Amino acid sequence: MKRLFLILILTFSLQSWTKADDIRDFEIEGFSVGDSLLDYYSEVEINSKYKNYHYSSKKYYQIGIEKNINQYELVTIHLKNKDKRYIIHNMGGVIEFKNRDKKKCENQMEIIKDSIVKNLKLRADFDEGNLSWDRTGKSKFKRYSFLMPSTNKYNLSVICQFWDVNTPFSHLLKTSINSEEFSFFLINEAYK
Numbered sequence: 103m104k105r106l107f108l109i110l111i112l113t114f115s116l117q118s119w120t121k122a123d124d125i126r127d128f129e130i131e132g133f134s135v136g137d138s139l140l141d142y143y144s145e146v147e148i149n150s151k152y153k154n155y156h157y158s159s160k161k162y163y164q165i166g167i168e169k170n171i172n173q174y175e176l177v178t179i180h181l182k183n184k185d186k187r188y189i190i191h192n193m194g195g196v197i198e199f200k201n202r203d204k205k206k207c208e209n210q211m212e213i214i215k216d217s218i219v220k221n222l223k224l225r226a227d228f229d230e231g232n233l234s235w236d237r238t239g240k241s242k243f244k245r246y247s248f249l250m251p252s253t254n255k256y257n258l259s260v261i262c263q264f265w266d267v268n269t270p271f272s273h274l275l276k277t278s279i280n281s282e283e284f285s286f287f288l289i290n291e292a293y294k
Contacts, residue, residue, distance in 0.1 A: 128258065128279050130195045131171045135257075135281045139179065139188040148181075148188055156235075157292040162191060162284065178276075180284060191284040199273040207262040207275050208244065214260045214277060215246045224248040224258070233263055234293070240266035257285055 128134065132142075139148055151165040160183055167177040174195035181188055199207050219226050226246045233241040245261040257280045265271035280288070 130193050130277065130279065131167070131173060131177050133167075133177065133179065133190060133193050135190055135193060135279050135284075137190050139181065139190055145188070158294060159287070159291045161287060161291065164192075174277075191281045191287075192278065194276045194278040197275040199275070202264075202267070202273050204262075204264055204273060207264070207273050210275055211244065211246065211260050211262050214275075218246075218248055218258070218260070222248070224250070227256070233265070236266060236269055238266065238268070241269060241271075253282055255282060255285055257282065 133139075148165070153163040153165060155163050162180045162182055164178050164180050167179060168175075171177055175198055176196040178192075178194045178196060179190055180192035182191060197207075197210070215226050218224055226248055228244070228246055230242065230244040232239045233243050235241070242264045243261055244264075245259055247256040248258040249255070250257050259278050261274075261276050261278065263271075263274045263276070265273060
């Protein structure tokens with residue numbers, strides 16, 4: 103029941119995006135790309151969070167927000183290393199499937215995708231493959247990426263990550279929004 107309620111909240115919250123002209127108009131749990139995280143937390147609170155540098159480049163790090171959120175179980179935020187303004191370059195809303203229910207993740211991804219296409223009139227491009235973090239090749243993903251007409255770039259995506267049972271991770275659904283700068287980083291620098 104909690105998941106169904108979450109889907110309804112996600113679906114109706116996406117409807118407020120219909121007038122968004124810029125990726126900065128999109129929100130996840132009240133956060134927007136381009137905002138300063140200092141508008142929400144003190145510098146001490148931000149620096150007390152665990153910094154995850156999960157790309158080969160250390161240009162950006164990720165922190166997690168778990169408190170005072172409603173639609174997701176976790177919000178991940180990428181910040182630029184040594185940026186004293188703490189500008190949000192990427193944010194993602196995460197739902198974890200501890201029971202590894204692949205079908206439930208796919209169904210929720212389809213609902214979110216359909217809502218984005220219907221309400222935002224964005225084209226959804228689908229791809230799937232191996233999750234690069236699992237070198238065994240046994241962990242997979244399915245993803246919809248949405249082309250933003252204002253930038254002609256894919257700055258919005260919904261992905262299901264299906265982690266192999268031999269990894270310590272559960273299946274995840276993640277809605278992610280990137281700044282143009284962070285999208286460029288992911289393509290050109292993150293894994294070099």
